[in-house]
Every structure is written in C-alpha cells, then in structure tokens.
Amino acid sequence: MAVDITVKIAGEAGQGIQTVGDFLSLVCQKSGLYLMGINDFESRIRGGYSFFQLRISDQPVYAPCPEVDLLVALNQKCYDAYHRELTKEGLAMIDIQGEPIANQAAIPIDALAAKAGGKIASNTVAAGACLGLLGAPIQILEGILTDRFQSKPGNVLSMNLSAARSGFDHVRDIRFFKKFEWKMESSKGALIDGSRAIALGALAGDCRVATFYPMSPATGIMTHLVSLADEFPIVVEQAEDEIAAVNMVVGASFAGARAMTSTSGGGFCLMTEGLGLAAITETPIVIVNAQRPGPATGLPTRTAQGDLMFVIHASQDEFPRFVLAPGTPVEAFEITKRAFHLSDKYQVPVIILTDQTLNDSVYISEKPLVAPQNIERFIVNDSQMESPSEYRRFAVSESGISPRALPCNGKALVIATGNEHREDGHTSEADSDRIIMMNKRNAKWPAMLSEMNAPETDHEESDILLVGWGSSKGAIQESADLLRKQGMSVGCVHMTDLWPFPEEAVKKILEKCSRFFVVEQNSTAQLGKLIRGQTGIAHDGAILKYDGRPFFPNEIVEGVKKHLSMEKDHGNHSRL
Amino acid sequence: MAVDITVKIAGEAGQGIQTVGDFLSLVCQKSGLYLMGINDFESRIRGGYSFFQLRISDQPVYAPCPEVDLLVALNQKCYDAYHRELTKEGLAMIDIQGEPIANQAAIPIDALAAKAGGKIASNTVAAGACLGLLGAPIQILEGILTDRFQSKPGNVLSMNLSAARSGFDHVRDIRFFKKFEWKMESSKGALIDGSRAIALGALAGDCRVATFYPMSPATGIMTHLVSLADEFPIVVEQAEDEIAAVNMVVGASFAGARAMTSTSGGGFCLMTEGLGLAAITETPIVIVNAQRPGPATGLPTRTAQGDLMFVIHASQDEFPRFVLAPGTPVEAFEITKRAFHLSDKYQVPVIILTDQTLNDSVYISEKPLVAPQNIERFIVNDSQMESPSEYRRFAVSESGISPRALPCNGKALVIATGNEHREDGHTSEADSDRIIMMNKRNAKWPAMLSEMNAPETDHEESDILLVGWGSSKGAIQESADLLRKQGMSVGCVHMTDLWPFPEEAVKKILEKCSRFFVVEQNSTAQLGKLIRGQTGIAHDGAILKYDGRPFFPNEIVEGVKKHLSMEKDHGNHSRL
Amino acid sequence: MVTIQDFDSSYENNWCPGCGNFGILSSMKEAFAALDLPPEKLLLISGIGQAAKTPHFLKCNLFHTLHGRALAIATGAKMANHELTIVVNSGDGDCYGEGGNHFMNAIRRNVNLTLLVHNNKVYGLTKGQASPTSDIGMVTKTQPHGVIAESFNPLAVALSLGAGFVARGFSGDGKQLTRLIQAGIKHQGFSLIDIAQPCVSFNQVNTYSWYKKRMVDLEQENHRTDDFQKALELSFLWGDKIPTGILYQKQMPTFTERLGIVKDGPIIRRKYDPLKLQKVLSAL
Amino acid sequence: MVTIQDFDSSYENNWCPGCGNFGILSSMKEAFAALDLPPEKLLLISGIGQAAKTPHFLKCNLFHTLHGRALAIATGAKMANHELTIVVNSGDGDCYGEGGNHFMNAIRRNVNLTLLVHNNKVYGLTKGQASPTSDIGMVTKTQPHGVIAESFNPLAVALSLGAGFVARGFSGDGKQLTRLIQAGIKHQGFSLIDIAQPCVSFNQVNTYSWYKKRMVDLEQENHRTDDFQKALELSFLWGDKIPTGILYQKQMPTFTERLGIVKDGPIIRRKYDPLKLQKVLSAL
C-alpha cells in the first residue's frame, strides 16, 4: 500500500465528529481511494469521548489500524486521551491558544468558523484542514458541500464553503509526513456501512414489512429502511417491545409479506419464543441480531461476537433454521438478500448475525450491489391446486416443504397453529402426527445444508490457518498477510454460513493444515467449540478479544506468535 | 422381580382417573411395594383420553412398562383405544351391560357406587375392585379412605367405605393371573412425584421467594409449594408473565432471599433476558425448566428433552451458570436443594432441567429425603468489613466471587447494574473494566467445575455404554439390565450435572468402552453433540424418541439391537 | 348467501360440556353469516388458552399462535394485507395477562380488527389459576387465600387508551352478542368486545345465573354510545348491575390508514421494481 | 439529620447539559433529605434509559436493571423484604413501552413503592425515536411522517387500574416536585408520579417554555384528591391546561400486607426450621 493513513477524529458526543468523518469519507470515495472507518462512542448523547477512526488507502482495507497518523482532537480532553496513539511523526490537530508542542498543529477552528459565518461551521473547517494536511484538492469537498447545502436557505452554503477553504488554507504551511499525491481516480465502489447494506439487502430480498424496537447497534438498519420506505413497497413499524416486533413479523409473513425484524441480544432474548412459532408454523421470517457485549445491557454501543451458540440453539426444542454472519457490507447486502430467499424457499427462520463494528463502520464496497431482476416466490394459490377445498398447509412431502398458500387468497383455507398439528394444520396430540411433523420439519436439513457456502479461504494450503467469522474478517486477512510477509505459512478461513453447519467443507479445509487458531470476539471461542462438536476437529488455540473493540490486525499477529512460542516452550505441537 | 404388574386406568379428563390412581398408589406404598406411575393426558379439561399407568413391583422400578396387565377402562372409548396393550392373559375392567368378552371383567361400577350412596363414589368402587383383583387386603384402602374422608360432613366416609368394599367383593370370583400375595411390609419410602420433590427441595434449599406464571408441566411445582407456604417462611406469587416472574426472582434475590421460578420452554424463552441480568449482576437465582415438546406451544402436556443446548447457551454473551438435570424424585429433591446452595455460593444462575415425565409421575423414593440441619449463606454485613463505606459489590478476587452484601442492611451501599461495571458496581464503558469483569466472572468456572458430580454409572466396565440424562434414567438402567440378561455387555451412564461439563470424568468413562449410544428424548441427540464438542468423543449411535411419551425399557433394548445389527451389515465398527 | 352451516367444522370440539365458549362460537357463526362473510374471507387469529382454541372449531382461515401474542400477530398481518377481515379470539389471561402490552398498543394503533375476549375470569386451560380479571378474594389452588390484586378492568383501560369501540357481551345472551360482533366487525378500527363467559369447571363464582341477575342491556337503557364520560363511568360498574352492549363508539382513522398504505392496495400485492432499487444502489 | 449533600456522588453525571433530568435529581435529593431518609435506607431501582441512569448520580443502594423491568424487580425485592423503601426511576419508554405489562400489574398489586417516570415523550438514550407518550404527529428519524398512535395516557390508565396515588410533576417546578416525591414516599402503597421532563436533545416540541405556559397546580385550584371522577376527568386534560400535583389519593392495603407477610418481619429475616421441614418430608 503506497497510501495507508489513519485519521482519528475525537471529541465529545454531540460535537459533530460524524460530520467531519462523513466529509472526509466522501472525499476519499470520490477520489478513488479505499477506506474503512469505525465509529466509537459511549452510551450518552452529549459529552464524554467518541471518535471516528478512518483508515485511508489506495488498496482495499477492511480493518482499522491502531496507530494514528492524524488526530483531529475536537477538545483538549480528547487530545489528552488519544495523543499517545500517534505515530512518531504523527500530527494532532487541535484548537488551542498559544504555542503548540511537538506533534501538534494548533488550528483556530472555532475562530475560523466564526469568521466564515458561525461556530456551527467548525466541523467544516476541521474537514478542510484535514484535507489540506493530507494534500487533497479542496474542490471535491466544495462539491460535496454544494450538494448538501445548496438547497438550504440563507448563507449556509457560502458559510460552509468559506469555512472549508479557510481550514484548508490555514494548514498550507504545516508539514504532514503522510501527505500524498491524490491521483483522482474514479470511485472504487459504494461508500456504505453495514446497517445500510442490510437495509438495502432487505429491499433486494423484497422485504415488505419490517418491525423493530430501538436497540443499539441494530437501530441504524431501520433508520435507513425508514428513509427508503416512501419509495418502495415496504412498511416499517416501531413495535411496543421486541416480543411484538417478532410476532408482527410472523403475522405479516403468514399474510404473505416477506418480513424482517432487527435487534440486539437483549431484544433477541425476547424474540426467542416467536422464533419457535415461526418454526413450527413454517412461516418464513428474517431476524437480524446485531451483537454487542453482554450479558444483559452490557456495553450498549460496543462490539462483540458472543451470541453464536445462543442463536443456533435459541427457543425450546429443535427445528431447522439458517444462521448467516456477514463480514463486510457487501456480504451483508448479499446475505440479507439471500436470507429472504432461503427463508421463503424452505419456510424456516433465518437469523443474520452482525455486530456493532460491521453495522456502524463505513467501507468502500468493491463489488457492485446488484438488485435481483426478479424475486422468486414460493407461494401457491387455488389455480395451482387440484382441489383448493382440500388444501392442507402442512402436507407431507419428501423435501419437508409443503405448498404454502396465503389466507384469504382464494378458496383454500390456511390453518396454522403453534401447537403440534396434523397436515391440515389443526392441533393434534396424537403421537403419530407428532412424529410425522417432526420428521417433516427435520427433512429440510439436507437441502438446507446444500445451500450453505463453503468458507471463503485465503491461502488455504498454509500450515497455519486462522479461522473466524463476522466483522473481524478484514483484520484476520490482514494479519495473515502480515505473517506471510514475515515468512510464515499462514492462511485464513472466513465462515459466513454457520448453520446448518457445512461440516464436510470445513473438515476438508481443516484436515489439511497442521494447526488452526480461531479468532473471535468472545471469551470462550464459540466457533471453535462449534467446529469441534460438528467435525470432531479441535482448534489448536484461540485468539480472543472481548473488550468491546474490534480487532486490529497486529493483535492477531501477536496472538499467533504467542501461541506458537507457547507451543515451543511446552514441547511439540500435537493436535488435541 | 416376583411382582411386576402394570395397571392402566384410562378414561376421559374429569372422570377421576387421578383418584383411582392415588388410592392404588397409596395402598401399594403402605404395603411396602414399589411403584412408578405415569400420567398421560391431553390439553383439555373434560373428555378425550387420559390414563394413569401404574407399575407395581416388589423391586424398585423407575420406568413404565408398555404391556398392560390390568386395564381399568372408565368408558368404552378408552377400552377401545387401549385394550390392545393388554398382555395375553391381561384383564380389562369395564362397566358394561351384557356379556363380557374374553379378557373383560364387566363390573357395574356406577351401579355399585349408586348403591353405596352416589355415583360420585364410582372411583372408589373401581379402586376397591382393582385391589380385589390384585389380591390386596381391603383394610389398607379403608384406612386411607378414613384418613381422607373422616372430617367430611354427612355420609361421605361411609359411602366411600361401602363403595370400596362393594367393588372389592364384586371381583372375588374373577381370576386375575397376576394376583399375588401381599407381604405387607413396611413402606419402602416416600410416595412422591417430581413436582413435589422439587417443591420440597426448594424448601430444603431455604427458598424464600418463588414466582411463576402457569405453564404445564411446571405448574405442579408451585401448586405444591403454595400448599406448604403457610407453614414455611416463603412467599409464592403468580406473576403477570414469565418476564415478570424471572425479574421478580432477581429482585428478591438482590434483596437477600433465595429465590426460584419455574416454567416450561416458551416461558423460559421469555426469561432468557432476566437470566442474563442475574448473571452480570451476580445475583443468585434458580430457574426450573420443565421440558415439554415444542417448538412453540408444541404438545403442552407431554414430555421431551429438547432444551438442553438452549438452556446451556441461553441469553446473549457468555457467563458461568450451572445446568442440572435430575432423573428421579430423589435426585430432583437433592438437586434442587443443591441448586440453591451452588447459586448462593457462586452467585450465578442455576437452571434445573426436568420434564413432564419426571414432574407428573409418582415413584417410591428409596432414599430418605433429608432436611439439611442448617443453611450456609454467603452474605456479608458491615461487621465483616474493614470499612463498610468503601464496600464494593464487585471487588475482584481470585475466585471471581466478591463478598455479597444486601441493600439497606447496614452502612455498606450495594450498587449493581445490568450494564458492564466497575468494582463498585457503577456502570463503566472502559475496556479495562470490561476485561476485569469478564475475567472475574469467568474465573468462577474452575471451582464450579469441581462441584460437578461425575456421571453415575452402572456396569461402567461394559463394552457398550448407554448414556442418558433426565427422567429416562430408569428406562435406560432397566434396558441395560435386560440386555445383560441376554448376555450382552451393556452398562449405563446417567448424567445429572451437565454444565459446566464434567469433561474429565466423562472422558474417563467413555474412553474405556468400545462403543456408546446416547439415549435421548429429542431428535438430534443433543447430549451426544455436547459430549463430542466437549470431549472430542463421538457417540456411535443415538436412540431417540420424540413423540412426547416417555421411553419404555424395551424400546431402548430394540434400539441397541438395531444399531448393532446395522453395524454388522455395514462392516466393522469403528469409532468416528 | 353465507349460512351458519358454512362454518361447521368436523374438527372435534374439546371444551367442557356447558362451557360458556359454546355460546360465543354460535354467535360468531351467526354474525359472520349475517354479514355474508364466507369462511375464505375471514382470518381468525388467537393466542393460547381455551378461548384461543375457538378458531379450530369453525371453518375459516386461522392462525392459533402463542399465549398472549395474537394481537401483535394480527397487527403484522394487517400491515401485510390491510384488506384482511381479522377477528381475534383471546382469553382474559391471554389478552390482559401475558398479552397486556399488546392489548394496550393495538388500541393505541387503532388496528382495524375485532377482538373477542372470552373473559371467564380464570385460567381455564391451565386448570384454574387466577387471571387478571379474577375478582379479589376468589380462591383457587394457587391462590388459596384468595386473589389479592385489583381486578383488571378492560373496558376502563381501553377507554383510557382511546379505544373507538368498547363493548361488553355475555355468552348467555346470544342475540345481543351476535349483534355486538356484527357491529364490531363493521366498525372501522379496533373493536373490543369483552365477553362474560362462565367457566363451569373452574369458576364457581361468576356463573350463568350470577351474570343473568346482573346484566343490563345498555341499548334498552337508551345509552348514547358517543358519550365518552358516561361510557367511562359505566365501565366502572361491576356489582349488582353490570352493563352490556356498546359502551362507546367513535370513528377514527385506522392504523393502516394512518400508515398511509391503503390507497395503493395491500402491501403484498405491490410490484417489486428492480430498476428503482438499482438506482438507489448505484448512487451510493 | 440527613442533608442534600449526603446524596452527592462522585460518579460522573453524563446527561446532556440542560436536561430536565437534573431537576428531578435535585428534587429527589431534597425530598429524601426532608424525609430524613439516609442513603443507606434507600433502594433505588431503575430500568434502562437516560431516566434509568438516575440512581448512579446520587449516593444510595441501587439496582439499575433491564429495559422495562424495574417494577417487576422492585416487586420481587419487596417480597423478600417489605421494609425496603424503594423508589423506581423509569422513562416513558421504559415504563409505558417495554415495561407496559409490569406497570399495569404493579398498580394492580399496589406494591408499596414510589415510581418516578421521567416522561420526556421520546426515547432519549437510543437517540430520539417516538415513545408511547409522544404526541400524535411528532416527527422523528424513525417516524418521519409523524407519530400515528394515540399518545399513552399514564394517569388515566393508572386510575383505571385502581392506583391509590396518581400525580403529575414537572421537572421545571422543583418545589412542587419535591413535595410530590415526599408525599409519594409517605403514601403507603403504589405511588405514580409522572414527571414532565424536557429533553433538550430530542424533543423540540415539549420544551420548558411549552410546559411552563400550560402547567396548572391542582393544589392551588383546591382540587380534592379523594374525588375519583374528578381525577379521572383531569387525567384527560392535555392541551392549553395541564394539571400538575396529586390527582388522586386513596389508602388501600399494600401488596405485602395482602400477602400476609408483614406481621412477622421481612421474609429474609425469618429462621430456617429443619425440624418442621423434616416432619413434612418424613410424612410422605
């Protein structure tokens, strides 16, 4: 990577970090650069410490970097908190009176903004100054400001334009060691966060009803969806609680709409009973569980991967379900789209597992997001039946899938119950019906399994494999690259399709390597345990992080080295 | 077994099957016999098909037998439904006009009752007749009737006495092939069902607050507890829903009471968020999940073992918990008592997994139920602190356990939150606090693991081991006995202590055998998967039943044989 | 012409003989026939309980769901297809206990459906525990010293929440109940019909004769159903006189009208438009 | 003598500058001091939300629990130890949204505690979605066309459920609020104080000045707090005039009194008796 710069914009909640971050990200995108920006904030509305950490590169990047080249400190407190993260030659931009010390660039942000027309434009000043330091042309930001503010009344646009320019000009003489030549290529892809990708994936899956109860980090999905609801045939409703949210979705789907709800762990708990209702009534639903650290309220605004085993086993008794976990916005879009298809096709619930990092971080999506040309539905009506009056919603079939009609859509009556039932849908307590229905539902497993993609691998042939899932994908891949550069034989395995567990594919990959480590954001290596239970192959070590922050590639590099040196100390390696 | 008789009393809901069953069971108990009686009923209040199937023996019995020696059919419909279960020489007692056909004993139950004083006494007639056929002396039943009815006004007692006698006398000349000589020994133990055993275990664990929302098959626990609440220092409250039930228990425990709630799968779903609250605030609670078939409402009055993986992984993120599953009433009593102790000691939630069979069946408990002499509490107060004003509820310790004070119980302030927190209990979003608290909670695992009992084994040295958990214990043991009698080397392994998983103990047992089969009442062999995930050892086959009915020993025998003959057909056995 | 027999179902009814639910079932059929609503145009949704079994006992589309959740599910179904005619059968435990929060919010949303609460003032299916509407002092196996919580007043609470159709029926007065169900279905918006329903197995207090003595038909008292204050007052009457009939009725925009989704036909009937979506995707 | 300063806590308060919660916090401290209730005799229980953070910001025993569940937890705590003085801090979303069912049932049980609902008519902590009390038409990020559900009327619902202490406070009138909190704590039974609380970050409609213009102190209007009908009528007033103060008060037996557990001291203080238990066990 010729360009690899990390800019950290830090300030209090409410100070407009997001605005500065948006401007910088947009400029990078429009200049043909890649980026990945994480949002870190506390569970409060004003004050405290938040930051947006933007990594800019001329190569695709999917992980944050812990070393900061440029710190934009919107207040002294945040400067104090974060300046230690600066690299040796790094620079901190800060609005202070008096002489800046080493590594500081004192910029009178507020004063410049006031001069431009109002303190409100100080974020624009900061963005302009940043771009100046980075060596970017100011025109792109000007274009963005024009787009955003030209319809605003009064001097809003001109104020922002002059604010941007004054910040930009002010840093003209400040040397920033990572200033680079902006090539101004065409955009490499969409600028998108995970939440928006899921919202768009839902539209691409033809979701018609979406419900939610606000909960970080899942709310963003619905905020995006709401903003699109006027243009598409979709209703989004805020429910009174998560129990209502999931059951509304079951009702909507029963009536014929593809439907989704999103939440985080605590809300998912409340949805588990409804999940079972969807399962036994074979009503397709999609649930997004955007993970954050728990237990209980835990760390509401941070990231985690602690719910894997929970969502696989949630709700009483057993039934087929899909569990899918995207690692990037493109995967989030594709998986959400696919979730609706799979749910509809197999008449089973699909759980999408994401996390705060994926939901709240922005990326450049390299692959284009493509709307499907048409939506394959799996619904029948009277005309497709020999005798609508004899329609049986749960007719036994080899595949376990029964033709699905909709209520009040013809002569065929649709009868369904959360109790065990007969083929016609009426409650039955006969053990023969019980066995028939359990077998019918379980009969879906083989075909469902065949839908599962094998894990994506990088350098699968390596001695050592790093195995992970979810948003740490980028960090894991980058750490493997780093280790390979250091001469080690390290590859990685990224699992998105987690349940039904693609046992054969995983086995085939893992049997070849000499050792593998799972890399997870939890404290008990859940994927590791799952792999062991499903394939019998035990991981040789786990690199775990559970402080609520995303993995940095170098942490994984260190983790691998620690494991290897422990092996050396404790005699030869032998697989458990 | 010299005596091994199965009596099936079948009739409509509301016909008083339970009364007949109670009388017979009590007579058997008082005569020094053993028994096991299962209750089978539908989700309705009147009509339909229910039965009480009582197995009587001179040896301990813990499993039902599918072959009926004596069928007491309280109506024609039930005769029709069940008479095929009769053994060749079996007898069906039924109130019919006209000539009885083969295997029938026509007894004018209603007429005899009317003569005795009222149709209401017909159950007593039936009981008397049964005992007559079995060769029991009538005096014991007379004693029981006297105990039960002597305080009733009017002729209730005399009516019942003469009803019993008239049924008894009526069968004098009917030959019943399994009539036997009643030895009239002293009682072999308490006559008890699982629900009552749990209620009593709760009192023996010094439970002070119990909450519930009605749900089969868990309600019985609370009905028993309510009936004892006047005599003991305990409050039992029906909550508005299961969410309230679990959170009330968390609140009660926070305030200092040992507390419990009970439910079944659907209710457990709703409790999972509260479970996490107990976990992160390290508030001891006990939850009984009495399993029934699902998903969702499933089969409300039937039995299952489908929630094992769910309760082990329920609630977002990770935290230490105990999962214990009794297989008999004595185990239910002991485990419930112990659950309160463990919960209090480690400040973690304990989940007791039972099922409809255990909860609703009566047994003779061979071992005496013993109330502990005193209750060890794990609570501190001001006098045990150096400086109460500096008390920190979540002070870090090597064991992970912090001294627990109670709110409003001295100068020490108790501060707790469902958010991640500092040692003093206040919310913290610092990653350092997060790591400290996660590690502190996880630090409890090793000591918790050391509390786990190794599985109970029978003929552990055998080639083949049958591994199970929960109420099928008796059926598994009996099936192993049967197989051994047929010359096979079969033993069994019964797990009560399921989580933290006693890995070493299980490994040690399973490594010795040449093959092992799991025997479970679910469709995916959950214990089998758990064992594989935890020990790496895969089961060689699974004998599964999921029709909502308990295992009969012979079903397991057949299952084992089928597996072995399949092995023969498919070449040699090799462990996966 | 739809007839009562059109709703006959061969599925075995498993209520107790003499149960008040039978009267409700008959009135439902009569009301549907009178409204010329055929089985295939009708969606019955219920929770779990004796009351919630009702849909199985007549011919129709039906969704027998989870304890307490029928209204949430019905709300979702309405979002997907606002043209559905939905009747919800619920019990006092189902609707006012486990489902209390959904009860309040279905009213607040004014979801266009008819809610029949079979109020037997007890948990029937689980064998006789107290329900939210059990009167103070009622003795049960789990409340041996009698119920101690204030009895839940569904009519007053519904009115407080702004409900636009609030009525009480009695399963012992089939004619009135049939009229109420018809009116409820015709009403555009949320209609609550709380139905006094004797449970012969577990409620020995609120029996047929107990009610018969007390029930007063508001229609015969010339009650004006647009008088909110009066309705509120009446909703607190529970003693020697218990008012039946429509306490209050008021037309308001329904949930799906307010959502703005009714003009272009049901959401499920709209077309998926790949071009429009691709435009959004390509603009990122 | 307990002073206001006794409640000072060094834990950082993280509400927005200008938030209405500060007024509530002050009034709480003042009321506690006036009642001579020291921190160690006080248990504050809260759910999740901005309001629910309150207990952290003063010195006391506290349990900051789950979103919506504070009242269920408080009810449990009371069962264990009915002598606890419990104040619950909840938000409009916490208490009337997620916790709606517990709100109704804490009232029905008449649990002896004081409930302070910081009613800012919005979800504060999750950044500004509509809450059950948001007025119809209020525009938010997730309700861009305005709120469509009827606004939840906590006072009317509480009265309908038989609450024995129903009051409205305003965080902009500290003196009155302090009096109300004192009265609520003194009241033996469930006391609801719904507090109009401006949210300067997310509610631009119901601001300090919006309220100031409308608030009418019932005490100054000589309202009789034992007049149920009048209280009910007042509870529906929301417009140019918004009544504050105690709408209704009535003494009734509390939950734990009705449970019959108060006479022998708190349940947690009773003695375990192995002999008595062994007798039961041996009799089986």
Ligand SMILES: Cc1ncc(C[n+]2csc(CCOP(=O)(O)OP(=O)(O)O)c2C)c(N)n1
């Ligand atoms: C989550 C959950 N909790 C509890 C139950 C058990 N349950 C089934 S029906 C019922 C009560 C029914 O009472 P009600 O709604 O009044 O109906 P009724 O039987 O009296 O008509 C309960 C508690 C359940 N099925 N699901």
Ligand SMILES: Cc1ncc(C[n+]2csc(CCOP(=O)(O)OP(=O)(O)O)c2C)c(N)n1
């Ligand atoms: C089960 C669950 N669902 C959702 C949330 C997210 N959540 C936290 S606070 C809150 C709303 C708070 O609103 P309110 O109670 O009005 O309090 P305020 O912040 O306005 O004071 C929500 C939805 C949660 N913590 N738990």
Ligand code: SF4
């Ligand atoms: S238990 Fe009561 S409500 Fe249920 S069917 Fe029987 S009489 Fe009816």
Ligand code: SF4
């Ligand atoms: S968001 Fe609103 S309620 Fe929350 S602290 Fe800020 S002003 Fe107060």
Ligand SMILES: [Mg+2]
């Ligand atoms: Mg009922």
Ligand SMILES: [Mg+2]
């Ligand atoms: Mg609020």
